[in-house]
Amino acid sequence: MTMTEDGPRAATAPHEERTMRITLRVWRQENAASPGKMVSYRLDDVSPDMSFLEMLDVLNEQLIMEGQDPVAFDHDCREGICGMCGVMINGRAHGNGMHDGAVQTTTCQLHMRSFKDGDTIDVEPWRATAFPVIKDLAVDRRAFDRIIQAGGYISVPTGTAPEAHATPVPKKDADNAFDAATCIGCGACVAACPNASSMLFTAAKVTHLGLLPQGQPERDDRVVNMVAQQDREGFGGCTNIGECSAACPKGISMETISRLNHDLLGALRAGARPKS
């Protein structure tokens, strides 16, 4: 790329004028114990090329300049692969579903060009008993970690990796397992679910490991313990409405939930019982 004196921005000069005015209504909450409320902020200089999180960064810079408390929100890779970020945007998890046919994505990969100049945007944290608010938009999602600890793993001996070709995996199973394995545990499924159920998350893990040969020894115990743990965490029950899959940035399908149910019924028939 040839760099001019003004840098690569010169090439996009006509766009530079195109800034947006956005009114944000953000959920502000000091901590889990205090009540929160929606607070309005005006941003006059938002570029359509900013990601949603960059727009929040601009808001925070503005708040710091004014001597106010910045808005707390989770984020890490900002590449849509870590599962750290996620907020409700105009009532939709990660803003997914705002436009028909738009690619489902994470909050960090949503860009301000998805909004119009003069828009008012409501920003709220994931809401679930199992995801208590830490501050503002940041919620505690360790409930997911505990579901994983209950069975979302395989036990393998450490040491030299075994010969890869020793355990053949049918292509179809590998593909389906990988589709489920793309779950990044962001929690959008819980946030979007009318029952605040974590079923899609748990089902993705059960599907991912249950389709592969390495997942077989613990398959029955895995499903009963993970389901028992998600109930213990205080998530709601699944009623197959489909909001989770529609909000999922990775498009995890409802099929995984059917697979979890199938595995669970089989495991219970085979005598597997959850550890208390």
Place this chain on the structure above:
Amino acid sequence: MLVVTVTTQSGQRRAPKAAKTSSVFKKVVMAVSGIILVLYLIAHMIGNLKAFAGAEEFNHYSEWLRTIGNPALPGATALWIIRIVLLVAVAAHIWAAVSLWRQAKRARPQGYVTKKANAQSYASRTMRWGGVIIAAFVIWHLLDLTWGTVNSDDSSPFGRVIASFSNPVSVAFYTIAVVLVGMHLRHGIWSATQTLGQSNRRREVTVNYAATAIATVLTLGFLLTPFAVLFGIIE
């Protein structure tokens, strides 16, 4: 770039009241009892259509229901077995529904200020309150056509059907209830298939078409008799 540091305080999180029974178990109870009720509805709808065969045939059918299996089974034994199975199915269905409803309330005590739906259908959204209305309707329906308590003509089953469905208000009430039942089945059949682990990506489309088809046929089948009476086709 601004870095927001968030300190998490451990131990602050209160333990939520855990569900005593597995949420998936509740759904299985819901699905199995639902299947029993759908099968009953199919039989019920076919029975209703006997009204087109005339008063004698209809009353005879009603009498037969009370004497199934006679003389091997005494009196209305078979009918009572059916009634008990239905009653248990209805009780189990309601228990599972109430239990999951309460679990959902506990799982999100504080709702969103703004919440938009991406995928849910009208049928899936109205399962809970629709179910409550259907339960109330069933009680009225029994008082009207089975026991005749609220019916003006209590001479025969056919007489009660004619008396009830000659009244446009009654037909309107039945229509609303039957359409609600149809929507309940539309989501219920799909959901039961998922809950029992019988759905997958390939079958999903078929299951949804089948759910719509069964719901539509049952709705129309149940509406045929009341409207035929209202418009004087059956008298």
